[in-house]
Amino acid sequence: MEESHVAETKQRLKDEETEGASGANALTPEEQAAEQAAIVKRVSAELNLPLGKVKSAAALLDEGNTIPFIARYRKEMTGELDENELRAIEEKLQYMRNLEARKREVIRLIDEQGKLTDELRGAIRSASKLQEVEDLYRPYRQKRKTRASVARERGLEPLAHWLLSQPRQGEPLQEAAKYVDAAKGVETADDALQGAKDIIAEQLADDAKIRAWVRRHTFDNGILRTEAKDAAQETVYEMYYSYQEPLKKLPPHRTLAINRGEREDVLRVSLDLSADRIHDYMDRQLLRVGTAAGVRAALLATIEDAYKRLIAPSIEREVRGELTEKAEEHAIGIFSANLRNLLLQPPVRGNVVLGVDPAFRTGCKLAVVDETGKLLEVAVSYPTPPNNKVAEAEKLINGLIDRYRVELIVIGNGTASRETEQFIARLLGKRKADKAQSGRELKYIIVNEAGASVYSASKLAAEEFPKLDVAERSAVSIARRLQDPLAELVKIEPKAIGVGQYQHDVSQKRLEETLGGVVESAVNHVGVDVNTASPSLLSYVAGINATTAKNIVKFREESGIFKDRKMLQKVPRLGAKTYEQCIGFIRVPESANPLDRTPIHPESYAVVDKLCGVLGLKLEQLGTEPFRAALSSIQTDRVAAEIGVGVPTLRDIVDSLLRPGRDPREELPAPIFHTDVLSIEDLTPGMELQGTVRNVIDFGAFVDIGIKNDGLVHISQLSGKFVKHPMDVVSVGDNVTVWVLGVDLKKGRVSLTMRKPG
Structure with a gap:
């Protein structure tokens, strides 16, 4: 729920009058430093991370360093915080800073109304959540026309004060008769009394303490009920046609499913909660012993009205909103984990691949790519209904297989994939039986083609393959995503890759931000060959944006391949900070310096020289058994002290030198290939x-x-x-x-x- 309050806060800061706020609201440098120190301390406590680590991480983030860079190359400073911890710190810092800014703004707005007390100021300053701040500000926020505001305009606020004073004697209607004024729209004593009760009801609904208690009580005791608007209608929501579950036990995926059913006008959703305990609590907060019977009765009726008309609907929206946001965060977390695992699937290298984008009427689009992913030929065959040109399709595909020595066939799992798979399996069976044709065993695999159509219709695909139609580009993408899933999938909008649940039902902005971080993390974990990488892949390297990525590719096309890492400094608009952030994740296989092919940052090349000197090694021996043996036997703590480097950095350097050019994805199990079809x-x-x-x-x-x-x-x-x-x-x-x-x-x-x- 807090995320929505961040957005609401930003909007209110725009909508509310803030002229002159900068001067009244500005902090001195000393106050800013104290505030930031307090924020870091709270972040440390909330995330249960050591204060020193959080302080260092915050300083590094404020200096403009990227999370992948900090996680990999500033381990000594952060105490080896990982990317997830760093992202949590970054998000929490932003939230806390927004919170403090909102507190100052709310204090200023209330002060301008002349209603700021020391107690209220203290309550706002001590609030730990945006929700608390907004609850405290609620009574002072300008409202649209309400029953209470109309009553105030009619001069009935003194009557409300009389009722709230809870006199021991007096009748409300008799007192109300004093306020009858037809000119002001108060025709009767009943009208006056009702107006006063409306004022009190709004005050109760705006009371921060009451709202917090009712919100907590509703979440702990509320029952969510769902029913079908049309029980005879067959839908995927049938399990919710007559369903109930306590709010606090409602799992995230069920929350999103119910929301979708309600949004699609299939389900009717309500919140069931007994009001008795809430009335009792509000009674205790408001009523005093000895109050005149008539006044007490009027206040009891006001409490009931305040809850039913104002508090309950508002709190229900807030509680359901909180459930939804928690469910969204959970769903985004699931999607993120799945996406990372998908992106880090092992590449299947060294094979000529035939990609098949299945279809019925328009035919199966075919694309042959070589071992590097270079497109060799595209074609179309019609082995599936309604065309059923099986013999022609066999001849065409056999020709492609033999001409380019295809070793693997990749079939997309979309429309007609089942029929296409049966055709391919029969074709491979015939080739296997015909020894003159076979020569080697061909295999096929079905891949998830989610997002291939999104990519093929994109501007990026049109630039990459301007002469191909959309389906042909899709076939190329399907073939390449087996050869190097990461390099191909980064071309697709992350949320279009189907490995989540309810991804269309969550905050799309939040989803995009989170998945972008996942892709960035995966790309930097693997590293990027600067001489083959696409602009899409390069744009996810730490510190590099889309413009810089295009500049790198343009420079490569105009000046030839990069011969070492230093050469990147010549790329237009790639400044010193960008170079520092990105260069450790860039690989230059063609470089004469073997370290340019490793994750070792150039700032540590001198450390490698010292290490080689201590061990009596030469860098030219990198990759040899003597080199590995010498590295494997070192005492990291002792050597780190000897050459003047941190232990975590030395540990990473040694690991990189032991396995130069290693792709971490290759340690994962290879995908399962098929030679026959299963139904x-x-x-x-x-x-x-x-x-x-x-x-x-x-x-x-x-x-x-x-x-x-x-x-x-x-x-x-x-x-x-x-x-x-x-x-x-x-x-x-x-x-x-x-x-x-x-x-x-x-x-x-x-x-x-x-x-x-x-």
């Missing part, structure tokens, strides 16, 4: 299969077992032990052994288990 009709309960995890969600994991639709392993079937969340057991890209639990031929669904039968 849902072939499956029987208990059958053992090998599969690849395609998506992980809150209630389980979807596994590709070689049929058209992925099978579901429910969370209860992931392990023989209790599983809190599927991600504790599996990740996108994992190769797993599964057994068939059940098959629903009508719905095309397969349920699987990872618990070995018996």
